[in-house]
Every structure is written in structure tokens, then in C-alpha cells.
Amino acid sequence: MVDAPVVLVPFDDLDPRVLHPVAAGVMEVFGLAAEVVGPVESPVEALDGVRGQYRAAAFLPLLKRRFPEARRVVGVTPVDLFEPGLNFVFGLAEKPGRAAVVSVARLVHPDGRRFLARVMKETNHELGHTFGLDHCPEPGCVMRFSNSLAEVDEKGRFFCPRCRQKLEAALQVF
Ligand SMILES: [Zn+2]
Numbered sequence: 622m623v624d625a626p627v628v629l630v631p632f633d634d635l636d637p638r639v640l641h642p643v644a645a646g647v648m649e650v651f652g653l654a655a656e657v658v659g660p661v662e663s664p665v666e667a668l669d670g671v672r673g674q675y676r677a678a679a680f681l682p683l684l685k686r687r688f689p690e691a692r693r694v695v696g697v698t699p700v701d702l703f704e705p706g707l708n709f710v711f712g713l714a715e716k717p718g719r720a721a722v723v724s725v726a727r728l729v730h731p732d733g734r735r736f737l738a739r740v741m742k743e744t745n746h747e748l749g750h751t752f753g754l755d756h757c758p759e760p761g762c763v764m765r766f767s768n769s770l771a772e773v774d775e776k777g778r779f780f781c782p783r784c785r786q787k788l789e790a791a792l793q794v795f
């Protein structure tokens with residue numbers, strides 16, 4: 622039984638301890654309690670054997686099926702994700718919706734704090750999408766689209782004032 626409004630799900634051999642600071646970050650930025658559950662196995666049917674990557678969209682129905690009572694569910698997987706037409710994606714979310722997935726495959730860094738900061742940003746970003754937020758052109762905003770690690774590192778884990786306003790409106794009716 623899951624009580625928290627946000628459920629964080631480690632996939633495969635991802636160390637669940639990574640997700641505890643991420644949960645604290647969700648509380649800090651969204652004001653929502655987040656609980657770490659799992660682990661769950663990445664869906665084998667999502668693996669593209671030629672690319673060696675998993676189709677990101679396949680994770681979303683799986684997460685919703687496994688955690689039907691969760692108001693938001695964010696999976697964090699060690700496998701590399703793609704979507705048709707894109708070489709890779711850092712994550713994917715329903716917009717708006719209940720489910721999102723983040724891949725840490727490309728976020729790794731020898732400095733554990735840097736790694737964690739990246740996971741927190743991408744988690745907040747995908748969670749932002751579940752509240753209906755679009756990509757944002759503001760350089761420091763967490764909703765800025767990241768196509769490279771440099772872009773992930775450049776942005777912050779918080780919302781710019783305009784996105785914050787949209788988020789607050791969505792949280793009002795959450
Ligand atoms: Zn996005």
C-alpha cells in the first residue's frame with residue numbers, strides 16, 4: 622500500500638538509496654511527499670535488440686499497472702531509453718498524466734553529487750510534465766529541454782516564476 626502522493630520506482634539494479642535524496646528533492650520543489658518502492662524489472666518487450674536501448678513509452682503503462690493507486694509514479698531506470706526519431710531520451714512523461722520515467726544511463730558522473738543533481742533535475746522535469754507543464758525557454762528553469770549533459774548541468778532543479786505559477790495552479794486541483 623502506497624500512501625505518498627508521489628511514488629519513485631527504481632528499476633533493475635538501480636540502488637534505491639539514490640532515490641531517497643531525489644524524494645527529498647520532490648518534497649523541496651513540489652511540496653509533495655515521495656515514497657521509494659520497488660524494485661521493478663525493466664520491460665523486456667521494450668528492448669530493441671539492434672539499438673541496445675529500451676523504448677521509453679513502454680515503461681509508462683507498466684508503472685501505472687503496477688502502482689494503480691499512486692497519484693504520480695516516476696520510474697528511474699539504469700537502461701538507456703529511446704523514442705522513435707530520437708537517438709536517446711533522458712526521460713518521458715505523460716503530459717498531463719500519472720506516469721513518467723527517467724533513465725540514469727547517460728547521467729553518470731564520477732562525482733556522486735553531480736550525478737544526483739542530474740537525477741533530481743530530470744525527475745523534477747518529468748514530474749513537471751505530468752502536471753501539464755511544457756518545455757520552457759528560460760535558461761535556469763528545470764522545464765528547459767535538455768538534449769545533452771551540458772544542458773542538464775546548466776539548468777537548475779527549480780521552476781522559473783512562470784512555470785512555478787502553472788505548477789501551483791495544477792497543484793491546487795491535484
Ligand atoms: Zn521534457
Ligand SMILES: [Zn+2]
Nearest residue numbers: 757762781784
Ligand atoms: Zn520555466
